[in-house]
Amino acid sequence: MATLDVIDLDNRKVGTIELADALVNASLENADALFYETVKAQLASRRAGTHAVKNRSLVSGGGKKPWRQKGTGRARQGSIRASQWVGGGKAMGPKPRDYEYHVPKKVRKAAIRAAISKRNADKALFILDKWAPEKPSTKAAVEAFARLGIENALVIDTRNETLFKSIRNVRKYKFLPAEGANVYDILRHHALVLTQAGAKALEGALS
Numbered sequence: 697m698a699t700l701d702v703i704d705l706d707n708r709k710v711g712t713i714e715l716a717d718a719l720v721n722a723s724l725e726n727a728d729a730l731f732y733e734t735v736k737a738q739l740a741s742r743r744a745g746t747h748a749v750k751n752r753s754l755v756s757g758g759g760k761k762p763w764r765q766k767g768t769g770r771a772r773q774g775s776i777r778a779s780q781w782v783g784g785g786k787a788m789g790p791k792p793r794d795y796e797y798h799v800p801k802k803v804r805k806a807a808i809r810a811a812i813s814k815r816n817a818d819k820a821l822f823i824l825d826k827w828a829p830e831k832p833s834t835k836a837a838v839e840a841f842a843r844l845g846i847e848n849a850l851v852i853d854t855r856n857e858t859l860f861k862s863i864r865n866v867r868k869y870k871f872l873p874a875e876g877a878n879v880y881d882i883l884r885h886h887a888l889v890l891t892q893a894g895a896k897a898l899e900g901a902l903s
Contacts, residue, residue, distance in 0.1 A: 700715060705840045749786040823891075
């Protein structure tokens with residue numbers, strides 16, 4: 697077990713928390729490969745895949761043969777909507793497709809543990825005792841980050857609608873519930889902020 701400091705929103709140490717070494721001190725030997733495969737799958741799954749062009753069967757017109765087959769001295773043509781004509785259909789153009797694919801669950805969990813451990817190794821992992829604003833306030837959230845000395849961060853907690861609404865309008869910060877933790881968002885932000893409840897939820901989900 698690893699023992700980490702717990703701080704409050706004024707950046708004062710208020711206690712400690714014990715978390716599994718597998719969560720915060722995982723081996724980073726193969727981390728780059730884990731990150732690559734997991735992030736690639738995540739970004740591929742976000743693609744809409746709606747790109748499409750018209751082929752010759754979809755372009756309007758061109759039902760009539762433009763001239764007779766022989767005797768004109770010109771190359772034979774069957775339709776003015778063939779791909780070699782201006783305004784014709786595209787040959788072998790892109791069609792709507794699904795880019796989504798998934799890595800094995802064990803690989804995904806290992807990648808998330810490695811990402812959290814990397815933030816811990818970089819001294820960019822912060823454990824808060826709690827963060828429970830009474831009402832949504834972006835200003836209060838920004839001031840709290842300033843007191844913590846954090847300019848860019850991902851915040852993970854258990855479901856916390858008030859905190860989510862406080863953070864969502866600030867471009868450099870993002871809130872996720874523990875079940876939404878992912879490698880891309882952890883690595884995209886410079887720091888990782890976990891509440892005690894969020895850290896325990898991650899420990900249980902990733903064990």
